[in-house]
Amino acid sequence: MIKELMNNPWAWGVLSVITILSFLYAVYCQQKNKEKKEISYAQKSTVLVQNKKSKYQKLSLCYDRDSVDNICVSRFAIWNSGNKVLQTTDMAKSKEIKITLAKEKKILEASIIAATDETNKFSVNVQDENTIIIPFDYIESKDGVVVQIIHTGLNNDLAISCKIKGGKSLYKYDNSLKLLSIFTPNSKSKLSSALTFIAMTIVYTFTSLRSILQILVEKKIVTESHLASFFNQRLENSTNSLSHDSGWFTIILLILTIIFMIIADYEIIKNQFYVGIPSKLKDEFLEN
Numbered sequence: 237m238i239k240e241l242m243n244n245p246w247a248w249g250v251l252s253v254i255t256i257l258s259f260l261y262a263v264y265c266q267q268k269n270k271e272k273k274e275i276s277y278a279q280k281s282t283v284l285v286q287n288k289k290s291k292y293q294k295l296s297l298c299y300d301r302d303s304v305d306n307i308c309v310s311r312f313a314i315w316n317s318g319n320k321v322l323q324t325t326d327m328a329k330s331k332e333i334k335i336t337l338a339k340e341k342k343i344l345e346a347s348i349i350a351a352t353d354e355t356n357k358f359s360v361n362v363q364d365e366n367t368i369i370i371p372f373d374y375i376e377s378k379d380g381v382v383v384q385i386i387h388t389g390l391n392n393d394l395a396i397s398c399k400i401k402g403g404k405s406l407y408k409y410d411n412s413l414k415l416l417s418i419f420t421p422n423s424k425s426k427l428s429s430a431l432t433f434i435a436m437t438i439v440y441t442f443t444s445l446r447s448i449l450q451i452l453v454e455k456k457i458v459t460e461s462h463l464a465s466f467f468n469q470r471l472e473n474s475t476n477s478l479s480h481d482s483g484w485f486t487i488i489l490l491i492l493t494i495i496f497m498i499i500a501d502y503e504i505i506k507n508q509f510y511v512g513i514p515s516k517l518k519d520e521f522l523e524n
Contacts, residue, residue: 274318274400275314275315275375275407278510279310280522281308282309282310284307286305300345308387310391314382321374321377322400327401330399333371334396335396337394341365341366342366342388343362343366343386344386345385347360348382437497440494440497
């Protein structure tokens, strides 16, 4: 029985897959259980009025009696994305959670519109027309707030920063999908670009798996009869020119490419649909 299994290519294939998956799972568990101090944020902005003075000379636009050229409403979802409780003392004194607005722009109003836990004691301190400090008492994992800022200028005029002692850099959920413009240059929709890239991954994965199986047939590790029912056709021997070494190199390269594209798909889905934002914050953050 054992001898038959040792000579069975399918048994070796299954064993190899189990070994690889076990290794990847061990790496995942090790990374997941590793102490991580991290704050993440997502930004969403809506321009209410833009450049009205330049277009209509007789139109006067004011906010709380202050004359302005444009008005933009920006929301920041800020939360503890690590697995450790963050205390006030974990933040560098000169690098608290700070939101700054570009010079010659003005913060008109700032407030907290949602919080996962009131005992975190988040607050908004407007330092001047261009700076906001967001102090807190502590933040447990997945706790956070949504800060709404009404300001002049545009969304790219705002910047957020902070520094955690012994922690990771501030992580931004970016759904701009700039990378996808390389693959979908004619698409104007971010969602369309994301779906197109995911579809490309699926097609590439199936094509690559077919090529891998074709190489395995060439090397007589599996037989065509084993695969006939799966493909409903016989595999053509189109890889006769592949040497032993180049065949295995091709398989490894295809598998690594598939893994890379799957990871890229996960990042796209996570950023495009804001996966990971605490549910208590997401609804208020995405509300128009």
